[in-house]
Amino acid sequence: MMQKIRWFLLLLGIVIALVIAFQNNRNEEVNVLFFHGEVSLLLLIVTAVGVGFVFGAMMTYGMLRPKKGAAKKSHSAAGKVVSAGPASASHSPSAPKPERADALTPDRADAKE
Numbered sequence: 001m002m003q004k005i006r007w008f009l010l011l012l013g014i015v016i017a018l019v020i021a022f023q024n025n026r027n028e029e030v031n032v033l034f035f036h037g038e039v040s041l042l043l044l045i046v047t048a049v050g051v052g053f054v055f056g057a058m059m060t061y062g063m064l065r066p067k068k069g070a071a072k073k074s075h076s077a078a079g080k081v082v083s084a085g086p087a088s089a090s091h092s093p094s095a096p097k098p099e100r101a102d103a104l105t106p107d108r109a110d111a112k113e
Contacts, residue, residue, distance in 0.1 A: 014049075021045040 024041040 017045065017049045021049075 021042045024045060026041055027038045028041050028044065030037060030039045030044065
């Protein structure tokens with residue numbers, strides 16, 4: 001459901017931006033760094049919306065992707081929990097031992113009662 005709302009809002013924003021852009025089709029003087037000249041206001045609005053969308057998409061991707069260091073730590077931590085469990089414990093000397101004696105017990109107060 002949330003995905004449908006996002007798509008609807010994205011399409012609504014694109015339609016509004018295009019309506020505003022097509023209503024402003026006169027030429028304007030533009031001075032950007034080394035470029036000086038007249039450009040259609042429609043082109044400026046569409047370019048600004050496009051650049052903003054790409055920048056926002058890159059920022060969102062950067063925030064949502066897993067970090068390389070965090071991914072390695074979570075995989076190694078998950079491996080310790082699984083390998084230290086009672087199902088994988090063996091009498092061989094190479095079996096990993098928990099770092100603390102209470103590492104396998106829950107930290108809840110009601111579990112200790």
